[in-house]
Amino acid sequence: MGVTVRAHRLGAVYGSQQRLFDVSFEVQPHEVVGVLGTNGAGKTTLFHRLLGALPGPGTAWVAGYRGSNRAPSPHRVGAVLDSLTAHPGLRARYLLASWCQSLGLPQRRVDELLETVGLSTLEGRRVGQLSLGMRQRLALAMALAPQPRLLVLDEPTNGLDPLGIRWINSVIIDFAAHGGAVLLSSHHLSQLDHLAQRVLLIDAGRLVTDEPMHDFKLSAGPLTHRVACSRASDLQEQLVRRGAHVLRTSTDELLVTGCQVNELAHLAHDYGGIIRLLAPEGASLETSFHRHLDHHRRSAA
Ligand SMILES: Nc1ncnc2c1ncn2[C@@H]1O[C@H](COP(=O)(O)OP(=O)(O)OP(=O)(O)O)[C@@H](O)[C@H]1O
Numbered sequence: 072m073g074v075t076v077r078a079h080r081l082g083a084v085y086g087s088q089q090r091l092f093d094v095s096f097e098v099q100p101h102e103v104v105g106v107l108g109t110n111g112a113g114k115t116t117l118f119h120r121l122l123g124a125l126p127g128p129g130t131a132w133v134a135g136y137r138g139s140n141r142a143p144s145p146h147r148v149g150a151v152l153d154s155l156t157a158h159p160g161l162r163a164r165y166l167l168a169s170w171c172q173s174l175g176l177p178q179r180r181v182d183e184l185l186e187t188v189g190l191s192t193l194e195g196r197r198v199g200q201l202s203l204g205m206r207q208r209l210a211l212a213m214a215l216a217p218q219p220r221l222l223v224l225d226e227p228t229n230g231l232d233p234l235g236i237r238w239i240n241s242v243i244i245d246f247a248a249h250g251g252a253v254l255l256s257s258h259h260l261s262q263l264d265h266l267a268q269r270v271l272l273i274d275a276g277r278l279v280t281d282e283p284m285h286d287f288k289l290s291a292g293p294l295t296h297r298v299a300c301s302r303a304s305d306l307q308e309q310l311v312r313r314g315a316h317v318l319r320t321s322t323d324e325l326l327v328t329g330c331q332v333n334e335l336a337h338l339a340h341d342y343g344g345i346i347r348l349l350a351p352e353g354a355s356l357e358t359s360f361h362r363h364l365d366h367h368r369r370s371a372a
Pocket residue numbers: 085088090108109110111112113114115116117
């Protein structure tokens with residue numbers, strides 16, 4: 072299976088205002104891509120543009136559809152963009168059943184989906200009687216209905232309790248394990264840290280970073296190394312003399328920032344003690360997010 076999303080120099084326009092500029096990236100099958108950005112950065116705008124709901128320059132190739140402004144079929148792309156809005160008097164089961172029927176799916180799919188999203192006990196409840204978390208689950212059921220190739224999820228954890236967040240994580244992991252690709256935005260960075268293999272960072276409508284998660288954290292710099300060693304005080308003294316920042320975390324362990332790995336290895340060779348561990352210590356996604364953003368904004372200014 073080839074690439075699931077190929078966005079080439081995408082822009083998006085609201086009336087006469089362009090809010091997304093020159094965004095290019097790819098998403099592969101099995102990949103979960105986290106889309107990060109502060110409020111108003113352009114995440115939702117990007118999703119709407121990819122789904123053909125907003126005009127603009129550039130080309131989006133989405134799950135087999137190529138077009139500058141064409142909407143890919145819900146058979147190929149499932150989306151949860153806003154909290155589900157439907158007439159509050161509609162029965163939730165009827166809403167899902169009608170959706171499945173419009174996609175040409177058998178009615179047994181309705182029960183399968185309700186089971187998948189943990190709404191089997193929905194019975195005759197109306198949309199207006201569902202909690203926010205339940206509406207999110209119903210929206211996800213609709214997105215998953217035709218077994219699409221791509222899921223676009225804009226802050227899908229809104230309204231979900233901790234159990235719900237754990238559950239949606241497992242749905243996403245399972246979807247990707249079966250070959251699906253996922254574009255996911257969330258302000259819960261720990262959720263993205265857990266799920267995403269790639270990170271797209273957007274700021275003021277522009278793509279700032281497109282990196283594998285591991286690189287995104289490492290490149291946020293300055294790099295920290297965890298060093299487990301004998302005679303930690305001696306090594307600490309030498310490192311501080313060279314201008315490194317050293318945090319002693321235990322009798323035989325140091326966290327060293329501001330020293331390249333080859334420099335560390337060289338020092339370790341000279342100081343006469345024994346190094347048992349020398350490993351890069353990745354920053355958390357949250358720290359990396361702030362560092363990338365600060366760096367970008369300072370260079371842009
Ligand atoms: N319907 C609209 N008409 C005009 N401008 C809009 C519209 N929707 C969004 N915008 C503008 O587009 C920019 C990007 O908004 P967008 O909703 O994509 O941000 P976001 O990254 O999804 O933010 P959030 O994290 O708050 O959801 C903002 O400047 C916003 O004011």
